[in-house]
Amino acid sequence: MSQMLLEAHNLSVRYPQGEVALYDVNFxxxxxxxxxxxxxxxSGKSTLLKTAIGLLRPTTGTIKTLGYDAARESAAIRRLVRYVPQRDRxxxxxxxxxxxxxxxxxLLKKRPPRIASRKDKRLAREALERVNMAEFWDHPFNELSGGQRQRVLVxxxxxxxxxxxxxxxxxxxxDTESQRLIVEALRxxxxxxxxxxxxxxxxxxxIHTMVHDVLLLKKTVIGLGEPCEVMDHELLTRVYGPSAKVVEYGGHRYCMTQDSGVDRHD
Ligand SMILES: Nc1ncnc2c1ncn2[C@@H]1O[C@H](COP(=O)(O)OP(=O)(O)OP(=O)(O)O)[C@@H](O)[C@H]1O
Ligand SMILES: [Mg+2]
Structure with missing residues (x-):
């Protein structure tokens, strides 16, 4: 049976200083x-994620993650979710x-004393292998490049x-190589x-060949669908302005926005 991943009803989020980050979000x-x-x-992307896991509270409406209300049941959500923030402190x-x-x-999901078991170490090493960072096992994290750090965080x-x-x-x-490693590891x-x-x-x-659902946000939901449905000229110009273009060439759909360079969709 298929379960709901995210479900938002009339969600709005306003920051204390008065900035409305999301309004009328339904999907x-x-x-x-x-x-x-x-x-x-x-456009409210990070705000939406933080609200979905209970780090921020909705001003109005609700959002459920894996069936749990993010405002009332964030402890349950926290147990199910692994979250990699935009800038990890x-x-x-x-x-x-x-x-x-x-x-x-x-270790953070264990009770104290938080001691790494053999299984913990094996899984950590395997995960580092997936992003080609296992050889840095004993290396200081702060001596890594930005891209290498991202790979370790993934x-x-x-x-x-x-x-x-x-x-x-x-x-x-x-860079392209780190992107490829991260995307491939996730896929x-x-x-x-x-x-x-x-x-x-x-x-x-x-990532367009591996994603199933794309949510296009600009403080509210502008589009939601498969990549080719969201790569739509009318939708993209509403978000990125008149310079956004969708080009069909050789059986592929390309989307060009100032944000993304060239996005291709098969
Ligand atoms: N802690 C905060 N306090 C007040 N306003 C905030 C805070 N965080 C974000 N905002 C505002 O809320 C709006 C949405 O921010 P958010 O970070 O969700 O956007 P985003 O789509 O993730 O952007 P980016 O692509 O830059 O990461 C922005 O106008 C931003 O200025
Ligand atoms: Mg963000």
């Missing part, structure tokens, strides 16, 4: 899926090693447990495990 997406959330800067003055980061995702999420993986712009600040992981993935991205191009 539902079934699990399991690989879902992308796209939209320009400030890992204290870089602490000489923490790559293995500690990769293990953290598993590995931390992959090593942990739970039916939903949420990643807020995991490809930001990464494999999604195919091999009964896990849903929600990923915020500015560029649909690296």
């Amino acid at each position: 539902a997406v079934r699990a399991p899926t690989f879902m992308a959330i796209i939209g320009p800067n400030g 890992i204290e870089l003055s602490v000489p923490i090693k790559v293995k500690d980061i990769a293990l953290m995702g598993r 590995a931390r999420a992959l090593a942990s447990d739970g039916p939903l993986l949420i990643l807020d712009e995991p490809l930001a600040g990464t 494999e992981y999604h195919t091999e495990n009964d896990v849903s993935i929600i990923m915020v991205t500015h560029d649909l191009n690296p």
